[in-house]
Amino acid sequence: MAPDAATSPSHRALARRLDGLNIYLVGMMGAGKSAVGRPLAEALGYRFIDADATLTEAAGRPIAEIFSSEGEETFRALETSVLNGIASWHSLVVATGGGAVTRPENWGHMRQGVVVWLDAPEAELLRRLAADPTRRPLLDAPDPAARLQTLLQERRPLYAQADLTVVQDGGLPAAVALQVLEALPSVLRDPCQPPQAPD
Numbered sequence: 001m002a003p004d005a006a007t008s009p010s011h012r013a014l015a016r017r018l019d020g021l022n023i024y025l026v027g028m029m030g031a032g033k034s035a036v037g038r039p040l041a042e043a044l045g046y047r048f049i050d051a052d053a054t055l056t057e058a059a060g061r062p063i064a065e066i067f068s069s070e071g072e073e074t075f076r077a078l079e080t081s082v083l084n085g086i087a088s089w090h091s092l093v094v095a096t097g098g099g100a101v102t103r104p105e106n107w108g109h110m111r112q113g114v115v116v117w118l119d120a121p122e123a124e125l126l127r128r129l130a131a132d133p134t135r136r137p138l139l140d141a142p143d144p145a146a147r148l149q150t151l152l153q154e155r156r157p158l159y160a161q162a163d164l165t166v167v168q169d170g171g172l173p174a175a176v177a178l179q180v181l182e183a184l185p186s187v188l189r190d191p192c193q194p195p196q197a198p199d
Contacts, residue, residue, distance in 0.1 A: 011043045011181060015044045015046070017185065017188050018044065022087070022094055023114050024094045024114070024115045024116065025118055026100060026110070026116070026117050028120065028151070028155065029097075029125070029136055030126075030128040030132065033096065036180065037050070038173070039173055039174045044093070048094075049086060051094055051095060052095075058081075066078065076099065076102070079100060080106055087110075087112050087113075098151075099155070101158040101161070115164070116162055116165075118166055119167045121169060122148065124170050125152075164184065166179050
């Protein structure tokens, strides 16, 4: 994105139309939610929040440790608590965890804003995850590719409930952020116009 993207009139106008609504980025691990969220927030004059990083900070330990010591259910409860807190703020771009869509309560929080699914092809997800040193507890399996495929099959119908789907194919985060910015107006309601006074 051009250096002056954060001050370009089109994005300021879009930010005015959003009127403080949070934008929640959903998608599979490796979809680039955090990477895309930063330039997107910058372009809108919003703050960026990574829900997983916020959860790690609140819990005082890494996600992998929460999974191994207390299991996925405890992690999901913490995640819901974090999203509940975030929902009380405004003007945020939020990168959610890949499984946030699996709990109806989380949708209740996210639906207060605009939900955007960053849909990346399976091969691209695998490529990115292989290059990422972050430990992913849900991919701790003898065949991570098969495990990813299973998770995708389970979650795709949930991700598809997002207000907006942005299909990407390995573009740079700033380019994907621009795709989101260009598509957002299509899902925003125009503010009600006051009735015209009769001539």
